[in-house]
Amino acid sequence: xxxxxxxxxxxxxxxxxxxxxxxxxxxxxxxxxxxxxxxxxxxxxxxxxxxxxxxxxxxxxxxxxxxxxxxxxxxxxxxxxxxxxxxxxxxxxxxxxxxxxxxxxxxxxxxxxxxxxxxxxxxxxxxxxxxxxxxxxxxxxxxxxxxxxxxxxxxxxxxxxxxxxxxxxxxxxxxxxxxxxxxxxxxxxxxxxxxxxxxxxxxxxxxxxxxxxxxxxxxxxxxxxxxxxxxxxxxxxxxxxxxxxxxxxxxxxxxxxxxxxxxxxxxxxxxxxxxxxxxxxxxxxxxxxxxxxxxxxxxxxxx
Amino acid sequence: xxxxxxxxxxxxxxxxxxxxxxxxxxxxxxxxxxxxxxxxxxxxxxxxxxxxxxxxxxxxxxxxxxxxxxxxxxxxxxxxxxxxxxxxxxxxxxxxxxxxxxxxxxxxxxxxxxxxxxxxxxxxxxxxxxxxxxxxxxxxxxxxxxxxxxxxxxxxxxxxxxxxxxxxxxxxxxxxxxxxxxxxxxxxxxxxxxxxxxxxxxxxxxxxxxxxxxxxxxxxxxxxxxxxxxxxxxxxxxxxxxxxxxxxxxxxxxxxxxxxxxxxxxxxxxxxxxxxxxxxxxxxxxxxxxxxxxxxxxxxxxxxxxxxxxxxxxxxxx
Numbered sequence: 001x002x003x004x005x006x007x008x009x010x011x012x013x014x015x016x017x018x019x020x021x022x023x024x025x026x027x028x029x030x031x032x033x034x035x036x037x038x039x040x041x042x043x044x045x046x047x048x049x050x051x052x053x054x055x056x057x058x059x060x061x062x063x064x065x066x067x068x069x070x071x072x073x074x075x076x077x078x079x080x081x082x083x084x085x086x087x088x089x090x091x092x093x094x095x096x097x098x099x100x101x102x103x104x105x106x107x108x109x110x111x112x113x114x115x116x117x118x119x120x121x122x123x124x125x126x127x128x129x130x131x132x133x134x135x136x137x138x139x140x141x142x143x144x145x146x147x148x149x150x151x152x153x154x155x156x157x158x159x160x161x162x163x164x165x166x167x168x169x170x171x172x173x174x175x176x177x178x179x180x181x182x183x184x185x186x187x188x189x190x191x192x193x194x195x196x197x198x199x200x201x202x203x204x205x206x207x208x209x210x211x212x213x214x215x216x217x218x219x220x221x222x223x224x225x226x227x228x229x230x231x232x233x234x235x236x237x238x239x240x241x242x243x244x245x246x247x248x249x250x251x252x253x254x255x256x257x258x259x260x261x262x263x264x265x266x267x268x269x270x271x272x273x274x275x276x277x278x279x280x281x282x283x284x285x286x287x288x289x290x291x292x293x294x295x296x297x298x299x300x301x302x303x
Numbered sequence: 304x305x306x307x308x309x310x311x312x313x314x315x316x317x318x319x320x321x322x323x324x325x326x327x328x329x330x331x332x333x334x335x336x337x338x339x340x341x342x343x344x345x346x347x348x349x350x351x352x353x354x355x356x357x358x359x360x361x362x363x364x365x366x367x368x369x370x371x372x373x374x375x376x377x378x379x380x381x382x383x384x385x386x387x388x389x390x391x392x393x394x395x396x397x398x399x400x401x402x403x404x405x406x407x408x409x410x411x412x413x414x415x416x417x418x419x420x421x422x423x424x425x426x427x428x429x430x431x432x433x434x435x436x437x438x439x440x441x442x443x444x445x446x447x448x449x450x451x452x453x454x455x456x457x458x459x460x461x462x463x464x465x466x467x468x469x470x471x472x473x474x475x476x477x478x479x480x481x482x483x484x485x486x487x488x489x490x491x492x493x494x495x496x497x498x499x500x501x502x503x504x505x506x507x508x509x510x511x512x513x514x515x516x517x518x519x520x521x522x523x524x525x526x527x528x529x530x531x532x533x534x535x536x537x538x539x540x541x542x543x544x545x546x547x548x549x550x551x552x553x554x555x556x557x558x559x560x561x562x563x564x565x566x567x568x569x570x571x572x573x574x575x576x577x578x579x580x581x582x583x584x585x586x587x588x589x590x591x592x593x594x595x596x597x598x599x600x601x602x603x604x605x606x607x608x609x610x611x612x613x614x615x616x617x618x619x620x621x
Contacts, residue, residue, distance in 0.1 A: 051419045102603060108419055109365045110602050113559065116552060117598025124591030237430070240548060244427040247420055277438075284431035288412055291424065295415040 006274050015273050021152035027269015028262065029158055029227065032165035033059075033220050035261025037242045039169055040216035042251040043176070046189045047209040050100060050111030056239030057122040058214045061088045062221025063230045064126060067137050077140035077226070084222045085215035092214030096207045104206075119236070126232035134229020161223050168219060169258045176254055185209065244287045250300020260298060316488075318619035322567055330473050339469050340537070345577040346476045347534040352557040352569030353483050354526035359555075360564030361487050362519045363499035364414075365422045368429025369527050369554050371409065372402035374546025375432065376528030381448040381541035382441055391454045391462055395475075395532035402528020403521055405432070410520030414513055417502075426551065433546045447542030451535055468537060475533050479526050484566060486522065495519055527554075549591075556594060559601045562608025567621050571609050 005014040037055060044052045052058075065087050066080035075083065095118065103111050139157050146155035176182040188195040188202050196202040221235070228234060249260030264283055272279040290298065333342055351373050358364045376398030384394035413424040436442045443449075453462035462468045486492050497505045498512050505512050535541045544550060553576065561572025576594075583590050601608065607615055614621040 045419075051423065099599065099603060106606075109359075109422065110606070112365070112367075112419060112422055113555065114599055114602040116555075117595045117602065120552070120591050120595030120598065122595075124589065124595060127591070128587075128589065236548075240426055240430045243423040244430075247416070247423050247427065280434050281431050284427050287424070287427055291412045291415050 013274060017151055018153075020273055023269045023273045024266060025152070025154065025158055025269075026272070027266040028162050029265070030268060031262040031265015032162055032169075033224060033238070033261075034242055034245045034265050035169050035258045036165050036216055036220040037238070038245045038249065038257045038261050039172060039254065040213040040220075041242065041246055042254060042257045043172070043216070044210055044213035045251045047185065047206050048096075048100065048104070048111070049108045050103070050115065051108070051243075052210075052213065053112055053115035053239070054095075054119040054122065055115075055214075055217050055242070056235030056237075057119040058088055058092065058217040058235070059221040059224070059238065060126065060232060060235035061091070061122065062218025063137070063225040063234060064130070064221075064232075065218065066222040066225050067135055067230045070137070077138075077222070080222050080225075081219070085218040088218035088221075089211040089215030093207055093211040095214075096210040100210065101203070101207075119239075123232050123236060130232060132232060134231035134234075137225040137230050139226040157226060161227070164223065165220070166262075168216070169261075172216070173254045173258065241283055244283050247287050248283075248290050248297060250297025252297075253299040256297075256299025316620060318614075318617075318621060319484075319566060322621055326567065326570065327477070330476075334466075334469055339465050341577070341581060343469060343472045343537045344534070345574045346472050347530050347537060348554070348557060348577055349570040349573035350476050350479045350533070351527050351530035352554050352561065352573045353480055354523045354530060355554045356558045356563065356565075356569040357483050357487070357523045357526070358519060359558060360568075361492065361499060362495045362516060364516065364520070365555075366413070366425040366520075366523070366551075367422045367555065368409070368425035368427075368548075368551050369524075370546050370548065370550035371425075371429035371432050372406055372524040372527040373531035373534075373554070374436065374541075374543075374550065375405055376402040376531035377535040377541040377545045378436065378442050378448065380532035381451040381535040381539075384454060384536065385448060385451050386441075388452075389454075390458060391456050391536050394454070395529065395536060398532030398535065399525055399528045402531065403525040406521045406524020406528075407517075410517050410524065414516045414520065426548065429546075429551055430548060433543070433548070436543060436546045442541075442543075445543065447540055447544075448535075449540050451539040451541065453536055453539065462536065472533060472537060475529065479529055480570070483526065487566070491515070491518075553594070556598055556601075558608075560597060560608055562611030562614070562621075563606075565608065565610045565614060565621050568608050568610035575609070 003014045003016050004020055037059060041052055041055055044050060062084045065084040066077070069075040069080050069083060070077075099114055099118070100111065103114060143157040143160050146153055147159075176185060184195065184200055185205065188200065188205055192202045224234070245260055245264055246257070248264065249256045251257070264286065267286070268279060268282055271282040278285070330346075351369070355366065355369050358366050378398075379401040380394045380398035383389045383397040384391060389397065409425065409428045412428065413421050416424060437444065453468060455461050456467070456471060460467050460471070462471060487495070494505065494510055494515050497508075497510070498515060502512055531545060534545070557572035557576045558569045559572065560575055561570065562568030579593070580590060583593060605612070610621050
């Protein structure tokens with residue numbers, strides 16, 4: 001056990017290591033949601049040139065699908081982790097076919113407006129159906145309890161969230177940057193006409209990319225369900241923070257999105273320890289500083 | 304960018320003059336038929352939507368955070384009228400000045416990035432200031448600032464009289480509307496339109512486009528502040544609703560429904576949306592869903608908006 005103190009001019013607070021590490025852990029958890037969501041936004045933006053404003057609503061749908069699968073079909077958390085992304089991803093595919101595909105020729109602001117409208121529809125309908133108060137989702141049996149690491153107590157479920165989201169993030173990076181499929185994707189991002197000349201079905205690739213990005217959001221939603229309550233507005237404010245994360249990182253780089261997401265989660269956690277009154281605005285302040293110092297974002301190319 | 308402005312094509316501006324006179328006549332006779340508080344509220348939002356439209360319609364910048372200027376101006380107006388006892392004109396001025404300062408700071412940050420990033424930055428900054436408003440002691444948290452005194456305009460005109468209040472709001476609205484009209488038809492406005500059409504070209508012609516964008520942004524934020532301050536006096540309340548992100552979305556919807564890049568579109572859009580909210584108030588949460596549906600329908604099928612569509616059919620400029 002030891003204590004950490006901050007300088008007098010910042011308040012001169014002293015914090016026991018236990019509290020520090022547990023906030024750090026919460027920061028990593030939030031960071032893994034930021035990373036998963038900004039990764040999905042970056043993947044979608046790369047292919048479709050659209051900022052997916054319904055990403056927060058799709059994250060919320062992931063959590064709700066998990067809840068409904070458990071309530072009505074008795075499917076447990078592990079099944080939900082597989083099926084919720086598939087179901088919500090399929091809804092995303094339908095959405096792309098019905099709405100988004102008509103917008104690619106237009107100014108991409110229309111994509112933002114359309115997906116904002118869809119987010120309002122989804123969140124409004126869930127609020128009508130389930131009310132605004134949160135619904136509890138039971139933690140899976142196998143992940144209850146925790147480990148005493150000496151300097152802190154590590155709940156198993158939280159460790160699992162961090163490991164699982166890191167794996168999914170790095171897996172996505174690997175697929176896009178290191179596989180044949182990924183090279184098609186990257187090529188289609190650069191020059192869709194040329195890629196379709198090689199016989200690749202680019203429109204289908206775009207549809208599936210959108211579905212995949214949405215599935216990532218739903219996956220994050222399932223993982224969030226046991227930690228936070230499942231509620232219709234759980235995605236609305238999160239998505240605005242994720243937008244700030246995306247502005248900070250820039251959407252040009254997959255690894256950039258992952259690093260920025262986790263990094264900002266940790267910074268937010270540390271702020272909660274040392275300067276609690278700044279903790280919910282710190283990411284926006286960092287965004288403002290990055291805009292002043294490096295307008296293109298930490299990993300971005302000048303657009 | 305061109306299809307954002309489908310409404311603004313033809314040559315003559317006689318049509319605009321006729322439409323303006325029609326609008327003034329409507330505003331003059333409307334209180335005889337329609338509940339004045341509804342009219343005043345709609346006029347405040349109409350001015351708000353016009354201010355927003357100045358950016359999207361004539362500079363091609365989508366600000367998704369205009370609630371920041373509307374809401375904070377509303378708070379400062381309400382607070383200065385209630386706690387400091389300022390007369391309404393000075394209270395509104397306090398709000399307007401606040402909006403201008405915030406507009407300068409947020410604008411200077413946001414114009415450092417283009418396109419879609421601009422929208423995300425404005426939204427994020429507005430969310431930050433929403434969180435500040437939630438915690439700041441003077442805003443009254445969830446309760447907001449209620450029972451704001453309407454006071455006497457210039458110490459003479461009693462605004463608790465509904466007719467006086469209505470005339471004041473109409474004058475403020477028309478002043479803001481004409482200011483925007485003047486700006487977009489000035490040489491300065493021509494440069495803004497050039498930036499909207501092709502920023503790189505405008506830069507190559509020697510224009511410092513960042514300065515033009517910043518001035519337009521501050522102007523838009525200031526007029527949004529005028530709308531927010533007036534709203535605080537009219538409805539005698541400032542609350543978190545005014546600064547939260549759904550408000551930023553609502554003003555986008557108003558401009559979109561009326562017609563982006565048209566002069567009269569945002570006014571029509573604001574009346575449609577406020578009327579819709581009034582009549583649908585009984586169905587509660589469905590308002591959000593219906594607004595979402597209107598968003599989707601407008602983007603997919605109706606991009607010119609009401610006024611833009613009329614202008615297109617009649618081949619006139621509105």
